[in-house]
Amino acid sequence: MKSLTLLFTTFLLFLAPISSFGSAVQDQVHLHSIRADFVQEKHLRILAKPIVSTGIFAFQAPRSLRWEYLVPIPSILLMHDGKLSKFVKTDGRFIEDQGIGLDAMQFMLGEISNWLDGRFTDNEMFVASFPDKQTILLEPREQSLAGLISRIELRLADQKGVLNSITIYEGSDSYTRMTFNNAVINKIIPSALFIQK
Amino acid sequence: MKLHNFYLVIILSLLVACAAEKQIDLPGLNPGQQIQGRPNCAAVFPQGKWQFVHSINFTVKNGTSTTVLGVTSLTEKIINCALITVEGLTLFEAAYSKENGLEIRRAIPPFDNPRFADGLMSDIQTIFLSPTAGDVQEGQITGALAVCRHTDDSGRIIDVLPEVDDCWQIKSYSSDMTLDRSVVGQSCRKKSSTLIPEYLELNSYGQTGYTLKMTLIRADNF
Numbered sequence: 001m002k003s004l005t006l007l008f009t010t011f012l013l014f015l016a017p018i019s020s021f022g023s024a025v026q027d028q029v030h031l032h033s034i035r036a037d038f039v040q041e042k043h044l045r046i047l048a049k050p051i052v053s054t055g056i057f058a059f060q061a062p063r064s065l066r067w068e069y070l071v072p073i074p075s076i077l078l079m080h081d082g083k084l085s086k087f088v089k090t091d092g093r094f095i096e097d098q099g100i101g102l103d104a105m106q107f108m109l110g111e112i113s114n115w116l117d118g119r120f121t122d123n124e125m126f127v128a129s130f131p132d133k134q135t136i137l138l139e140p141r142e143q144s145l146a147g148l149i150s151r152i153e154l155r156l157a158d159q160k161g162v163l164n165s166i167t168i169y170e171g172s173d174s175y176t177r178m179t180f181n182n183a184v185i186n187k188i189i190p191s192a193l194f195i196q197k
Numbered sequence: 198m199k200l201h202n203f204y205l206v207i208i209l210s211l212l213v214a215c216a217a218e219k220q221i222d223l224p225g226l227n228p229g230q231q232i233q234g235r236p237n238c239a240a241v242f243p244q245g246k247w248q249f250v251h252s253i254n255f256t257v258k259n260g261t262s263t264t265v266l267g268v269t270s271l272t273e274k275i276i277n278c279a280l281i282t283v284e285g286l287t288l289f290e291a292a293y294s295k296e297n298g299l300e301i302r303r304a305i306p307p308f309d310n311p312r313f314a315d316g317l318m319s320d321i322q323t324i325f326l327s328p329t330a331g332d333v334q335e336g337q338i339t340g341a342l343a344v345c346r347h348t349d350d351s352g353r354i355i356d357v358l359p360e361v362d363d364c365w366q367i368k369s370y371s372s373d374m375t376l377d378r379s380v381v382g383q384s385c386r387k388k389s390s391t392l393i394p395e396y397l398e399l400n401s402y403g404q405t406g407y408t409l410k411m412t413l414i415r416a417d418n419f
Contacts, residue, residue, distance in 0.1 A: 042285045046270050046277040048248050048417055053283070072414045073252045073264060075283050088264040088283070090254050090410070098261045148305065168285070170303070176285030 033060040034162065036183035040069075045173040057180070064194040080194035087197050094197045126152070159183060221376035221402075223354060224338040226346055236335055236343035238357040241365045241382075242327040243391045246419040247271045249325075251397070253280070254410040267411065271325055278321055280308070293318050320399060320409065323367060324380055328355045364394050377402055389418045 035058040042051040055069040065079035074089035075097070087094035125145065126138040138152040150169045157164040162183040169175045249269045256262040265288065270277040279290040290303040291314050301314050331349035338344050338356070345357040352372035359365050364385035369378040378401050382394030397411040 040285055042266075042281060044268065044279055044281070044287065044290070046248075046279060046290070047250075047268060048270075048419065049415075051250060051266060051268075051281070051414075053285075069283055072250075073266065073283050075264070088254070090262070090264065095262065097263050170287055174287060174303075178285075 030186075031061070032186045033189050034058070034183060034185045035187075035189060036162070036180040038178050038180050040176060040178045042176050043174060058189055058193055060189045060194070064189075064191065066194050076197055078194055078197075080191065157183065159185075223356075223370045223374040223376075226334060226344065227337045228334070236345055236357075236359050238335075238345035238359045239327070240387075240390060240392045241357055241359050241367070243271055243325060243393075243418070245273070245389070247391075248415075248417045248419070249413065250415040251411040251413055254408075254412075256408045256410070258404075258406055266414075269321055269325060276318070276321060276325075278317065280317075289314070289317070291318070323355075323369060323378060324397065324399065324411075328357070359392070365392055388416060391418075 035056070038055055038057055040053040040055070042053070051072070053069050053073075054071055056066065057068075058064075058066040063079060063082065065077065067077040069075045074094075075087065076094065077086045078084070086097045088097045089095075125140060125142070127141055129137045129139070131137055134156045136154040136156070138154070140146045140149060140151075148170065150171060152169070153165075153167040155164040155167075156162075157180070162185060163180060165177055165179040167175055167177045247270070249267075249271075251267045251269070252264060253267040254262055254264045264283065266281040266283065268277075268279040268281065274296070275292055275294040277290075277292045280288045282288060286305075287303055288305050289301075289308040291299060291301045293299050299311075299314055299318060301309075301311070304314070307313075328347035328349070331347055334346045334348075336344060336346070338358075342358050343360055345359070347355045347357070354370040354374070356368045356370070357365070358367070361381075362383070364382035366382065367380040368376055371377045378399065380397060380399045382392070382397050384395035385392040386395065387393075393413065393416050395413050397409075397413075399409040399411070401407050
């Protein structure tokens with residue numbers, strides 16, 4: 001369970017305001033909302049070609065989230081007013097999925113609040129380091145988690161307050177990279193986006 | 198339902214072979230001389246080196262379900278497989294070969310139960326590998342469907358039906374001649390002499406039966 005939580009934690013790291021990253025960036029941006037498109041590539045030793053997924057990510061303070069995959073498996077994770085649900089398109093319609101994610105996302109609500117307060121380095125699960133101005137490395141504090149996710153590399157975008165990519169390494173030959181583009185920050189997002197499938 | 202409990206249900210469903218709730222018996226076989234030509238059962242199973250990526254929806258009897266990405270790589274000697282969440286987390290990765298048996302490379306709890314791996318490999322073998330052991334008869338069953346019937350030493354029977362609607366089906370019967378597993382392919386496309394279904398549905402029957410709905414994302418022949 002903890003490992004699943006870790007994954008969701010890492011995927012949401014780009015919500016963190018740049019001020020959270022300490023010395024990596026000088027300018028501070030207070031983040032109220034963010035919306036971005038993403039491309040996710042899954043690399044695995046046995047995969048001849050990576051699995052490419054695309055989708056949309058939107059977050060609005062304090063606790064509204066839409067994490068939507070368009071292809072190859074249409075799915076939507078919604079969070080609004082304390083209600084959390086996940087839907088996967090099955091047989092042509094969105095069906096509620098009782099699997100991975102929901103317990104983890106409840107935990108994430110607290111984490112996101114911390115980040116919005118600029119307390120990224122307070123994270124209990126990672127040690128952060130800053131090899132250069134554009135890169136943040138996160139390594140699990142506990143050995144048990146390191147066996148599942150060896151490290152996370154965050155690349156900052158030119159646009160203040162936004163990450164360009166997150167790469168999660170499970171091992172030397174297995175990793176997931178999410179690259180964000182078309183990011184819009186601090187514009188009010190209609191609440192319907194966090195409710196409608 | 199908590200996540201952990203949900204996956205325990207799935208794992209149990211994949212593992213436990215119980216008496217069939219809705220019993221379907223083995224149909225009679227008309228011998229091969231009554232059909233025109235031999236059924237092309239070889240076309241059901243990929244030959245050579247392949248890689249498949251599917252969207253896999255697990256549904257257990259109480260209706261709860263979850264969806265993951267499934268990767269299956271086949272060569273003459275080894276099967277590699279992986280289950281990945283939509284969000285990219287590798288839940289399970291394993292390899293199987295006759296020489297070395299099952300090697301689990303990564304398994305996040307509760308997928309670290311060895312019997313889960315056995316059940317998963319059994320499903321993969323049913324779908325992708327031609328039955329090898331025992332006697333093979335060719336003929337027709339009810340509905341004039343061509344069939345290759347494989348019977349192993351323990352009395353288990355696997356019927357391979359290479360031409361049903363626009364695709365194929367596989368039905369597995371326990372030694373008491375009741376259906377315990379079926380695979381129904383739909384919307385087959387011929388690729389390198391193999392009939393590749395765009396959609397597969399595997400049903401395991403019994404008290405803790407389950408359904409895998411597999412939608413093809415990618416099929417690569419190397």
